[in-house]
Structure formats: C-alpha cells, structure tokens
Amino acid sequence: MENKNLELIKDIVGAENIDSQGIVYPLTVEQVVRIVKLANQAGFPLYPMGQGLKFQSFIPKVDKGIIVSLKKLNKIIEYRPDNMSIEVEAGITTGELLEKLAPDNIFYPIDIDNLNSTLGGQIAANYYGRKKYMYKSSRFQVLGLEFVSPQGEIIRVGGRTVKNVSGYDISQMLVGSWGAFGIITKITLRVRPRPEKNLMLKLTIDNLQELTDIAGKILEERMSLASLTFEHRENKFNLYLELEGFQDTVELQGKRLKEQYPFIDAPSLTPQQQLRAKISVPLTNYLNLLLELEKIVADNLDFHGNITNGIVELDLPEDRIEEIKGRVDKLQGALVFDRKIIVGQGNDPNYRRILENIKKQVDPNNILFPEILLKGVEIL
Known part of the structure; x- marks a missing residue:
C-alpha cells in the first residue's frame, strides 16, 4: 500500500488503529463511510474482514489495497428476548453474543469452533456450523442489516420480524458476498430458546459400505437429528450422531438408536x-x-x-x-x-458473468474485494 494512502487513513482512524500489517480498525460506522469514500477517490481496493480467522492466508496477497477490520465495532445495540431478536454491531464475537443471551436461556444456533469469530464475518461468509441440518446457515438467522455501500452510503435493509420485506430482500445479497457488495456494520439476528438436551453418540464401523448403509437408514428416520458426521482413522470409521431438542424426546430417540445399533455415548466433538x-x-x-x-x-x-x-x-x-x-x-x-x-x-461462465454484471452495477470502481468474484477465490 502506498504511504500516502496510509497517511490519509491515519487522519480518519488515528495511527493507533492501524496495526503493523497495515490493517485498519475503524471505531465507528462514520469512519467506515469516510474510508470507503476515500478509496473511491484515490482508487485503491478495500478488503473487509472481522477477526480475520478465515482471512489470514489471504492477507499476504493484499499488496495494493487496505484491509478493514470491523472487530472494534462490537456493541450490542438492542436485545429483545421477548421478540427473540438482537441487534449487534458487526464486530461482536460469537462468545460475547452467547454470553449476553445465556441468562435468558436463549442461544444463537450457528455453532462455530472459535468463539472469537465475529458475527459480521460469519454473515459475510454465510457460515454454517456442524448443525446446519437442523438450523440451516447464517443466511436464515438474519432479520436485517445495516451496511456501507461501495459508494460510501449507509443503507438499512430488513427489520426485526421474520416477514419484514415485500419485495426483493437485499440483505440476502450481502450474506455470503464476503463484503464484495457492501461492508456489513450492524446485524439484526433471530435467536432461539436453548434446547433442553444435546446427545452425542458414536459408532465404530469397519468399512465404507456399512457406513453408507447405516447413515442411509438413519436419514430416513424421523428424529431430532442435529448432525451426522464421520472420520476415517486407522482403517476404521467413527460415525457420530448428534440429537438435540426436548429432553424426553432426545433420550427416547437415543435409547432406540442404541437398541438398533451398538452406539455408545460420546463426548462433544473436537x-x-x-x-x-x-x-x-x-x-x-x-x-x-x-x-x-x-x-x-x-x-x-x-x-x-x-x-x-x-x-x-x-x-x-x-x-x-x-x-x-x-x-x-x-x-x-x-x-x-x-x-x-x-x-x-463458481467456474460456470454464465454464473460468473451474472455476478460480474451485478458487481459492476453496485461497485463501478471495483473497490470492495475485487478478487472474490473475478478470480474465484475460495477463502473458506
């Protein structure tokens, strides 16, 4: 990055909010707006991120632009347990969110390995956890968004209820875009009552054919299935089945599974x-x-x-x-x-052409994360 651009950024956020790698940490949405407008004027790209947990391998490749981390925008704006919704800034972490929800026996269902991951980063990547089968992906937890457009405008879309738009839901275009169509600054999320019971079972299997047979039968059953995973180690397969829901239901289903197959109780997955x-x-x-x-x-x-x-x-x-x-x-x-x-x-030329046309319309100067669409980068 050219020194003149770094000096201009310092005037916006202060030298103390730029680290040794040149990553910029704005403290307010207004600072994000000023950075985006500056990038358009000076002609350098911006790369939005959260904590950078999934972004680290890409950082060394950024030599002409500025990485903007939203991790310091980490306030809770409004929490409404009666409405099962919460509005937060994009830099709040999963751990901070869960800590806020826990006293009301409420939780956010997208499980993630690292509790330091930011909500903005998860939404921008449309992250889904191990329990996608039960809770779907981040996209389905978003009720509304605030974002800074590639031109530096603050835009709010969606709301605080499940049905809050009558036309095209623009927020869904932002989810999974990696910041290519706008920098997410605030999120209104759907949250849920915490399940009464989680049960993890393990079954060791000799071969892949047996694993597929058992997995196929399990998927046909009506049960509170949260996840079904496996690992191959030392020429054996370990099949892990996770149930989640009401305590009586989960315990009954677990008992029936143990009667059908030699499942044993297992600790939480690493x-x-x-x-x-x-x-x-x-x-x-x-x-x-x-x-x-x-x-x-x-x-x-x-x-x-x-x-x-x-x-x-x-x-x-x-x-x-x-x-x-x-x-x-x-x-x-x-x-x-x-x-x-x-x-x-991502390699389909027709699909890529549509994305590129959308990108040109919303970001004519190609300021926000230009590589994500044009080079097929898969950061996850």
Whole structure:
C-alpha cells in the first residue's frame, strides 16, 4: 500500500488503529463511510474482514489495497428476548453474543469452533456450523442489516420480524458476498430458546459400505437429528450422531438408536483439521459420493465429513485431482483444492458473468474485494 494512502487513513482512524500489517480498525460506522469514500477517490481496493480467522492466508496477497477490520465495532445495540431478536454491531464475537443471551436461556444456533469469530464475518461468509441440518446457515438467522455501500452510503435493509420485506430482500445479497457488495456494520439476528438436551453418540464401523448403509437408514428416520458426521482413522470409521431438542424426546430417540445399533455415548466433538480437498454435494447424492471415494479411502488418506451438511474433506495429493473431478461433477457437486475452486458453480461462465454484471452495477470502481468474484477465490 502506498504511504500516502496510509497517511490519509491515519487522519480518519488515528495511527493507533492501524496495526503493523497495515490493517485498519475503524471505531465507528462514520469512519467506515469516510474510508470507503476515500478509496473511491484515490482508487485503491478495500478488503473487509472481522477477526480475520478465515482471512489470514489471504492477507499476504493484499499488496495494493487496505484491509478493514470491523472487530472494534462490537456493541450490542438492542436485545429483545421477548421478540427473540438482537441487534449487534458487526464486530461482536460469537462468545460475547452467547454470553449476553445465556441468562435468558436463549442461544444463537450457528455453532462455530472459535468463539472469537465475529458475527459480521460469519454473515459475510454465510457460515454454517456442524448443525446446519437442523438450523440451516447464517443466511436464515438474519432479520436485517445495516451496511456501507461501495459508494460510501449507509443503507438499512430488513427489520426485526421474520416477514419484514415485500419485495426483493437485499440483505440476502450481502450474506455470503464476503463484503464484495457492501461492508456489513450492524446485524439484526433471530435467536432461539436453548434446547433442553444435546446427545452425542458414536459408532465404530469397519468399512465404507456399512457406513453408507447405516447413515442411509438413519436419514430416513424421523428424529431430532442435529448432525451426522464421520472420520476415517486407522482403517476404521467413527460415525457420530448428534440429537438435540426436548429432553424426553432426545433420550427416547437415543435409547432406540442404541437398541438398533451398538452406539455408545460420546463426548462433544473436537474440531477437525481442515484438509486440502473439500467436496460438497447435495444431500441426496452424498452417500453415492462416499461410494465413489472408496478407492481413495483404500489409500489410507486422512478423510472426514459431515453427512448432513453434504461435505467431505480429504488430504488429497494434487496428482489425484483429475481422477476425482469427473465424479464430483457427475454428482452436481463442488470441489475446492488448496482454497481454489476446481469444480462447481463458481467456474460456470454464465454464473460468473451474472455476478460480474451485478458487481459492476453496485461497485463501478471495483473497490470492495475485487478478487472474490473475478478470480474465484475460495477463502473458506
């Protein structure tokens, strides 16, 4: 970044709010507005982020723009437990949010491994946790947003109720955009009563065919299923089944499952290491994907997945990419390798053209995160 731009930014936020990496930490929405307007005038790009937990690998690649972190905009604006909603600034963390909700036995359902993750970052990435099957993604928790447009305007969309728009819901365009269409500054979230009971069960299985058979039967059952995940270790598969809901219901369902299969009680899951290759497919094709990957499993590669999220991660060598591309495409899936989209909608030229046209309309100077759409960067 040129020194003259850094000096101009210092005049807005103060030198104490710029760190050694050149990351800028505005303290108010008005400062965000001034930074965006300056970027348009001076012609340098901006890269919005929260804590940067998913952004760290991208920071060294930013050599001509400014990274703007919203982590210091971390106030709770309004909490309405009677309405099951809360309005917060984008920099508040998951841990801070849960701490505020806990005394009322209320929680935010998007579970995340790192409680220091900001809500703004999660919404911008449309993050979903392990329990997506039950609670869906961040997109479905958003009731309203405030954001700074690429031209530096403060815009509010949505509201505090489930049905709060009569036309196109612009807030949904911001969710999952990584800040390419606007910098999210405030969020109104839907929150929920805390479930009475969470139960984790574990089943060790010898082979992939048996795992797919059991998983298929479980998915056909009517139960309070929050997640169904697995890991491949030492030529064995561990299947983890998570139930969540009313205590009596969960305990009864857990008892029935133990009668059908040799499940045992398991502690809470520890976060899995992110592996080089990430495959996602529709849930209806997931079990077929596992059977397609039998050859890779035989190679004893690290391998784990979330069946109810439609995700598989594996430590795939680069020379095996071509072998797997066709299988993923046939199952209408996406393949990301070393954070680059190999197969998927992001590489569809028609899809990319539509996104690029929208980007040109809302951000004609291409100020906000230009690479995210034009180069197919997959940060997650």
